[in-house]
Amino acid sequence: MRLRSASGRLRLPSARAVPRLVAAGLLVGLLLAADRVDTVAAAVAVAALVATGLLLRHRSRQGERHAVLVLGGGATIAALLVALSLPVYRSRPDPLIVNVGASTQPTVTTRPAGSPPTTAPRATATGLGAPAPDGARAQEVLGFAASDYDDTPAGVDRDVAGLSTLAVTGATLGSHPGTVEVRPVSDGLVRAHLAGAEGLLVISNYDGKDWNGGRVRALLADKEARRRFVSAVSDAMARDPWDGVVLDFENLDGSVRDDFPTLVGHLAEALRRRRVLVTVPAFTDPNSDDAAPFDLARLSANGVGIVWMAYDQHDTTSDAGPVAGLPWVRQSLATALRSVPPTQLLLGVPAYGYAWPAPGQHGEVTDLTVPEAAALAATTGARVAYDPVQAEWGGTLADGRTLWYDDARSMAERARVAADAHVGVALWRIGSEAPGALDSLGIVPAKHTPHLPGRPVRDVSGPGVVALTFDDGPDATWTPRILDVLRREHVPATFFVIGKEAERYPRLLRQEIDEGHVIGDHTYSHPDLAKSADWRSRLEISGAAWVVEGETGRRPLLFRSPYGNGDAAPSRRKKGADQLASDLGFHPVGWT
Incomplete structure (x- = not known):
């Protein structure tokens, strides 16, 4: 196609050539756009055009074969060349933000290799049950960190220095028997190790809506499912340096009594040096339905620890009453000590409260943190006072609701009960208690040697972050x-x-x-x-x-x-x- 005449003057293309020029322009534009977005797509488009041209020029089976070879070969070569030319980039792990200023404990500065200076709470290497530096007996203080609460990270930063062990929720039984779903909650493990505390992964049967007892029964009834479960937990321990696990299986019945200790024993044997703890809802009558799922003597065999959940005496499913009345706590603890050695027992201590609807009114029971409950108790018209017998705050609000909650004073009373029985304490939950509440326990926490994390840590200081x-x-x-x-x-x-x-x-x-x-x-x-x-x-x-x-x-x-x-x-x-x-x-x- 000539664009100039013999005399040299510019000649416009013929009408038949215009569509071809427009099509060619559009094609070039599309290829340039594809190249900017996706080089492989552009190369495939070029190969497709060449293959189409071959088909149009050679309308035969051989032409079809050539077109397919051109299209497939061109796309493959383009993809390989682009893949080989891509830069290899591997980032550092996300930094962990630690609020050092939230803790009232002294701090010590450490520097992991290859990372910026970090600050971590000072931890004394005091073993469990050993004399503390001031002559007091060191006890285990375990704190549960519920990953699905927004106040948990700040609570951990504030209180982890006063803990021996941090138990982090984040793993659940899967819908298929023997499987375990683990969410990314290893930040809690790093925070625990920085502060000289052990980090335990909590595995529960909570399915997002309720405590699914059916999943536990399906797990325990199938020998192969039990084997898969032990293998899955072992794999989770291998991926992250957890110091052990807490099995928090609730809403059970008597059908699991024989098989539950068997599973726990196999898990303890597989994890060897790592700890295994089992949560048990507190009860006072060993012959009651509440006690039926739990053979305490067999569960605590092989050094397995028992977290005695001495709370929710009255809860969201019951009438109003103390969350964990002190007489009930003492009686239930005596029941547990008949079957479990004191060195393997942790007394659950609540740090929360409930507000029940006014009598005769319908409504949901409200779960409250200690600061929230204290704020309600201080409202105009509320008649809430400390009950010295139950060692809790209780009373009625101006709108007729009934309020019961455990504050720092209540926690201290239960800590004394634990100290007298030579057992540790387990706090539910970190972040829901009032600031400084752990200091009121009067317990010297057993600490461990701090671990430096294999990831960068950035410390920030201040009362709020x-x-x-x-x-x-x-x-x-x-x-x-x-x-x-x-x-x-x-x-x-x-x-x-x-x-x-x-x-x-x-x-x-x-x-x-x-x-x-x-x-x-x-x-x-x-x-x-x-x-x-x-x-x-x-x-x-x-x-x-x-x-x-x-x-x-x-x-x-x-x-x-x-x-x-x-x-x-x-x-x-x-x-x-x-x-x-x-x-x-x-x-x-x-x-x-």
């Missing part, structure tokens, strides 16, 4: 400016990134990690998950994680739902985004 987060990036305009400010002020932050934006700006994503910040998942394209089908929501959540892992070598652990709709679900059959993310192994984070 704000988590600084940024959503929707990375952004070419604003992310560099934000990073400059954070770097200048030495402030860590969390960036909840959109997968599509992370693909566009991978260098900014890597820069966020290289400068010590944490990356969270904010879906691939930022849709309203409350209006999306479950399969689409799962794909959005997983898609962003795949992008981040592909660019940085590290899968994000945190998830934040777009528009703050993490808990929103249009129907009972549809799960909210936070629940879907939890099912996929993420830890949901809200705006507040």
